Amino acid sequence: MNVQQKLEILADAAKYDASCASSGAKRSGNGKGVGHSDGMGICHSYTPDGRCVSLLKILLTNFCTYDCVFCVNRISSNIQRARFTPDEVVKLTLDFYKRNYIEGLFLSSGIIQSPDYTMEQLIQVAKSLRTVHHFGGYIHLKAIPGASERLIEQAGLFADRLSANIELPTQQDLVQLAPEKKTAVIESTMNKIALHKDEADEDRRKLPSTPKFTAAGQSTQMVVGATPATDREILKTATHLYGQYKLRRIYYTGFSPYPDADARLPLKPAPLIREHRLYQSDWLMRFYGFTAAELTSEEEPSLSLTEDPKTTWAKSHPEFFPVDVNAAPREVLLRVPGIGYRNVERILSIRKYHRLLIDDLKKLHVRLKNALPYLIAIDHIPHQQPAADEAQPFTQLDLFAPLSALTGSL
Amino acid sequence: MKRILLEPDFNAWREAAREALHLGYLPEELELQDSTVPSTLDLTLELADGPTGPPITAPHTSKSFLESAECAAVHRDPLRWNLLYRILYRLQANRNLLKISVDPDVAELERLESQVRRDLHKMHAFVRFRMVLEPDDLNGRPIVVDESLPTDPNPHHLVLAVPTPFGLNHTALPHCEPDPHATPTPSQPDTCEHFIAWYQPDHRILPLAAPFFVERFGIMRWTILTPDASVSWDPTGKQLAFAPGLPRESAPAEDELEDLWRSYYASIYNPARINPEMMRSEMPVRYWKNLPEISLLPDLLIKSQSRVSDMVTRQQQQPSAQPFVPEDHSLPTLRAALPACKGCELYQHATQVVPGVGAARAKLILVGEQPGDQEDLQGQPFVGPAGNILDRVMAELDIDRSKVYVTNAVKHFKFIQRGKFRLHQNPRMSEISACRPWLLAEIDSIQPNVVLCLGASASKSLLGGTFALMRDHGKILNTPYANQVIATIHPSAVLRARDKESGEQLFQILRDDLALAWHTAQKPALTPV
Numbered sequence: 014m015n016v017q018q019k020l021e022i023l024a025d026a027a028k029y030d031a032s033c034a035s036s037g038a039k040r041s042g043n044g045k046g047v048g049h050s051d052g053m054g055i056c057h058s059y060t061p062d063g064r065c066v067s068l069l070k071i072l073l074t075n076f077c078t079y080d081c082v083f084c085v086n087r088i089s090s091n092i093q094r095a096r097f098t099p100d101e102v103v104k105l106t107l108d109f110y111k112r113n114y115i116e117g118l119f120l121s122s123g124i125i126q127s128p129d130y131t132m133e134q135l136i137q138v139a140k141s142l143r144t145v146h147h148f149g150g151y152i153h154l155k156a157i158p159g160a161s162e163r164l165i166e167q168a169g170l171f172a173d174r175l176s177a178n179i180e181l182p183t184q185q186d187l188v189q190l191a192p193e194k195k196t197a198v199i200e201s202t203m204n205k206i207a208l209h210k211d212e213a214d215e216d217r218r219k220l221p222s223t224p225k226f227t228a229a230g231q232s233t234q235m236v237v238g239a240t241p242a243t244d245r246e247i248l249k250t251a252t253h254l255y256g257q258y259k260l261r262r263i264y265y266t267g268f269s270p271y272p273d274a275d276a277r278l279p280l281k282p283a284p285l286i287r288e289h290r291l292y293q294s295d296w297l298m299r300f301y302g303f304t305a306a307e308l309t310s311e312e313e314p315s316l317s318l319t320e321d322p323k324t325t326w327a328k329s330h331p332e333f334f335p336v337d338v339n340a341a342p343r344e345v346l347l348r349v350p351g352i353g354y355r356n357v358e359r360i361l362s363i364r365k366y367h368r369l370l371i372d373d374l375k376k377l378h379v380r381l382k383n384a385l386p387y388l389i390a391i392d393h394i395p396h397q398q399p400a401a402d403e404a405q406p407f408t409q410l411d412l413f414a415p416l417s418a419l420t421g422s423l
Numbered sequence: 424m425k426r427i428l429l430e431p432d433f434n435a436w437r438e439a440a441r442e443a444l445h446l447g448y449l450p451e452e453l454e455l456q457d458s459t460v461p462s463t464l465d466l467t468l469e470l471a472d473g474p475t476g477p478p479i480t481a482p483h484t485s486k487s488f489l490e491s492a493e494c495a496a497v498h499r500d501p502l503r504w505n506l507l508y509r510i511l512y513r514l515q516a517n518r519n520l521l522k523i524s525v526d527p528d529v530a531e532l533e534r535l536e537s538q539v540r541r542d543l544h545k546m547h548a549f550v551r552f553r554m555v556l557e558p559d560d561l562n563g564r565p566i567v568v569d570e571s572l573p574t575d576p577n578p579h580h581l582v583l584a585v586p587t588p589f590g591l592n593h594t595a596l597p598h599c600e601p602d603p604h605a606t607p608t609p610s611q612p613d614t615c616e617h618f619i620a621w622y623q624p625d626h627r628i629l630p631l632a633a634p635f636f637v638e639r640f641g642i643m644r645w646t647i648l649t650p651d652a653s654v655s656w657d658p659t660g661k662q663l664a665f666a667p668g669l670p671r672e673s674a675p676a677e678d679e680l681e682d683l684w685r686s687y688y689a690s691i692y693n694p695a696r697i698n699p700e701m702m703r704s705e706m707p708v709r710y711w712k713n714l715p716e717i718s719l720l721p722d723l724l725i726k727s728q729s730r731v732s733d734m735v736t737r738q739q740q741q742p743s744a745q746p747f748v749p750e751d752h753s754l755p756t757l758r759a760a761l762p763a764c765k766g767c768e769l770y771q772h773a774t775q776v777v778p779g780v781g782a783a784r785a786k787l788i789l790v791g792e793q794p795g796d797q798e799d800l801q802g803q804p805f806v807g808p809a810g811n812i813l814d815r816v817m818a819e820l821d822i823d824r825s826k827v828y829v830t831n832a833v834k835h836f837k838f839i840q841r842g843k844f845r846l847h848q849n850p851r852m853s854e855i856s857a858c859r860p861w862l863l864a865e866i867d868s869i870q871p872n873v874v875l876c877l878g879a880s881a882s883k884s885l886l887g888g889t890f891a892l893m894r895d896h897g898k899i900l901n902t903p904y905a906n907q908v909i910a911t912i913h914p915s916a917v918l919r920a921r922d923k924e925s926g927e928q929l930f931q932i933l934r935d936d937l938a939l940a941w942h943t944a945q946k947p948a949l950t951p952v
């Protein structure tokens with residue numbers, strides 16, 4: 014089998030992993046090899062599914078000894094198998110990189126022999142890129158659940174990002190669909206990464222020459238819609254993971270059918286809009302100060318497919334509104350539908366010098382249709398006003414965490 | 424009105440603006456014209472009006488203004504020079520001006536700046552280098568030759584020779600002299616690999632874009648050609664050299680790696696989630712001509728549709744009893760409909776179909792694999808040797824068989840004929856799935872508290888093809904089909920045990936799991952968590 018055939022098989026096998034970002038790591042050119050990262054991440058192309066092509070995203074091999082029902086590479090799956098040698102991956106990465114096709118490498122693998130053996134193979138690729146070729150591009154390695162502490166530590170020194178996939182929203186889902194995978198094992202791998210990163214960051218504060226450990230932190234991926242787990246359960250798991258392991262990002266990937274899938278899986282893909290709503294909620298939780306519990310309820314555990322989650326929240330909290338754009342603090346402005354956090358920053362900056370009118374908001378591209386019922390500007394008061402002695406909206410203040418990583422908006 | 428013709432160059436504007444402030448020109452008294460934009464105005468017409476504002480000798484500027492201005496200066500908008508002067512002038516009186524994004528001038532500056540930044544970002548993303556080699560490359564690819572140009576007295580000038588329909592197209596290149604003392608390393612080969620890209624940015628951003636490529640590809644020898652200008656990087660001398668623009672034909676037309684890259688592109692997307700609008704909004708059509716992978720697009724878009732529907736029909740065309748299962752799930756109706764089933768091929772060889780038997784309101788359903796030889800002949804489940812084992816266990820546990828419902832995951836006998844014997848054969852996963860609608864209809868009709876799967880086939884039917892029986896037997900599991908499902912071994916496993924001891928162990932397992940199932944079934948069903 015030649016490299017081209019292997020590439021076709023092993024890229025095809027990697028396409029269900031949604032984590033393609035190449036952002037969050039800064040590395041200058043080193044003068045000895047190609048590559049640098051400016052921290053922003055670049056999409057070098059877009060595929061017909063609208064996704065960004067940023068990294069050479071492949072599996073080292075799609076042989077796998079596990080039998081996770083939702084996975085196209087499971088042992089019982091009747092697919093063609095292939096395996097790259099580490100050198101082939103190194104060469105492909107460098108060749109593609111030099112032509113400016115990619116930002117770097119995303120390398121995952123089926124589990125062969127043992128988690129440790131598999132992890133060692135992945136590390137070998139990253140190590141060769143970094144130490145033999147002085148490659149300065151982005152490297153994202155899968156952390157194989159259950160790999161030993163020593164290997165996680167090594168991997169983190171070469172990789173900008175490590176990720177262990179949580180796979181499914183609940184322990185029960187995993188029991189059913191991925192019998193060999195245990196939430197506890199996956200989370201303990203996440204924990205190892207988090208601890209090492211903490212230590213390395215701490216050491217770097219004292220001694221800046223300490224090597225970076227996973228400069229872009231860790232992420233994970235959750236398959237949505239393969240099991241009956243509700244959005245409420247999903248967001249609860251997300252909160253737990255963000256809090257516990259300081260994940261940079263969680264990728265939600267709507268289940269999508271693949272050839273010869275197990276008969277227990279749905280035939281139709283999960284609606285893209287559900288995935289979108291989960292991402293919106295995820296943003297609201299990380300950058301807008303919302304908590305998972307606020308976005309859904311016990312009675313209505315699914316996010317609305319027709320309306321964004323911020324609007325849903327606003328509709329059910331009339332006591333919080335209207336909000337005066339010329340006076341309200343950041344945390345309160347962030348809760349107004351149609352205003353993203355970049356615009357919140359701009360509003361805060363502009364209003365020091367200029368009282369805002371509706372026309373100004375229009376110039377900032379605030380989505381007025383969504384926002385107007387909830388805000389007060391110099392020349393605008395919404396029709397329905399809450400009673401004067403209504404509950405103080407500002408009691409919500411302590412819920413809000415400081416903002417970070419300001420990119421993207423709702 | 425004073426009119427000044429400006430080269431498209433930030434420093435030229437800076438000079439002119441400093442001078443104009445010094446002389447006291449108000450923004451409306453000055454017309455800064457872009458020399459590259461043809462103008463209908465008579466340029467020699469000079470109106471006599473002099474400046475009327477106060478002279479500003481020590482103008483205030485801020486770092487953020489200069490950064491924004493430098494960026495906006497490469498925009499092709501012909502009015503940008505006037506805008507920049509107006510903002511600079513207004514900044515003298517209002518140092519916070521730039522913070523007021525809703526001011527029309529500031530908004531316009533922000534617009535120009537963000538378009539330029541986007542253009543830069545896209546250029547960083549979409550430049551595609553093509554590698555050319557020194558002479559002796561045999562593959563008919565563009566090559567670098569050593570020849571003298573008619574205009575160049577230096578006899579050793581490197582030239583890129585690109586075959587085109589109109590003959591060879593020559594482009595001058597900086598000379599490559601590999602260091603004779605350096606030992607070649609994998610990242611610094613001793614060849615004179617040269618990477619060349621052609622790109623057409625929206626604005627004149629090449630000088631702003633080049634540092635990115637220097638940082639990233641500092642050890643490579645590369646050239647980027649654009650219609651306005653070109654730039655080459657010499658990794659030995661660490662220098663950028665700018666030169667005039669060149670047409671697209673001056674760059675190599677291909678690179679052997681592009682086939683590999685196209686293979687990757689065609690394999691990495693998910694045909695079940697086609698979203699061409701999203702793709703186009705991020706990668707507008709005007710960039711496509713530069714990207715080798717785009718030649719595949721029309722084909723990919725057409726094929727994705729059929730790839731997905733193929734996938735779905737393939738799965739839907741798997742054999743299934745569903746069309747034969749009546750809507751009414753009451754047991755007599757199911758029983759009456761069963762003999763007509765042709766959901767899979769098994770009906771062809773068996774003597775008869777074997778329906779489930781037992782209480783219509785049973786709290787526990789036992790699901791076996793499929794009828795055996797005896798069952799096939801008698802039309803009753805669990806009447807052969809395995810049935811005897813089951814009876815023994817139930818007797819030990821004091822369970823009345825008439826209180827439970829007994830059925831099979833597959834309703835027809837599967838066997839191969841060996842002489843006069845019919846040898847039992849395990850059903851395949853496709854047959855188990857095909858027959859599942861009958862089992863589900865039975866479960867739906869009876870609404871038991873617990874379903875006990877006897878053996879691997881039954882477990883596969885309700886718990887999936889990958890269920891690990893020996894590890895996960897005796898656990899209460901929640902499934903989409905029934906809230907409480909327990910799996911255990913098939914009674915025939917006891918018969919097939921290799922010795923008496925293991926036979927007893929297996930009997931124990933069966934006994935314990937059945938006991939668990941029976942007791943659980945007596946309690947009201949838990950609502951699923």
Ligand code: SF4
Pocket residue numbers: 743744764765766767768769770776833834835854857858861
């Ligand atoms: S085994 Fe089941 S699906 Fe196949 S023909 Fe018999 S009853 Fe129908």
